[in-house]
Amino acid sequence: MAQFFNVHPDNPQPRTCKQAADLINGGAIAAIPTDSCYALVCQLDDKNAVERLRRLKGISEKQHLALLCKDLSDLGSYAKVNNVQYRLLKSIYPGPYTFILEATREVPKRVSHPSKKSIGLRVPNHAVVQALLEHTNGPLIATTAQLPGMDEPCRSGWEVEEAMGHDLDLIVDDGEYCGALPTTVIDWTSDEPVVVRLGAGPLTGPLEPIEIDEQEAL
16 A cells, blocks of 8 residues: 655655655655646656556557756756757746657667657646755656546545556645646657647647647547
8 A cells, every 4th residue: 555645735845755755765756746747657767666556557668758857957968959949948847838859869668768768858837846856866767647547537635546646656735636637748859840639738929820630639
């Protein structure tokens, strides 16, 4: 059964966040609140944890995972971006968006797309995520807290515990409900960005002219 960590939604306790982060650094799989819905996370460099996460989600290596980053300072290490891409990312982050970008060699092959050599990247606007990332060993691998057969993602720590508590190591609960939608996903592995999933992030401002792939967008 997963350990439960209760934190304040706006001012998460540093000691509690460090305790949770230490478990993640040690190979744990955690459920944490974000600025979209709950996410399942693990350490980027932990092969066993990443494999457990994929089995829990029922996804193959051909499906993208995302890097959960504190800010864009990690961007150059894990994704290849030009000046145009960087300016757009800087203008919307932090926020409920995942960008699929060309991965650098720093990204382990087990977490990048096997044929496209790409990786999802997101910088959440959420105090608990930011507090946890202060203590983790770099970015975290993340995926939506929604298992096969579930109609929608988990929105609270108690929903996570009920749906998958026996398969997780820890749950971070801030006592509030997250949004009902996952992030908006934008694929920018070619010249022009394309929205492949409409989610919590609105297509306003610099994102308004981006094309939507209606065959893939939710």
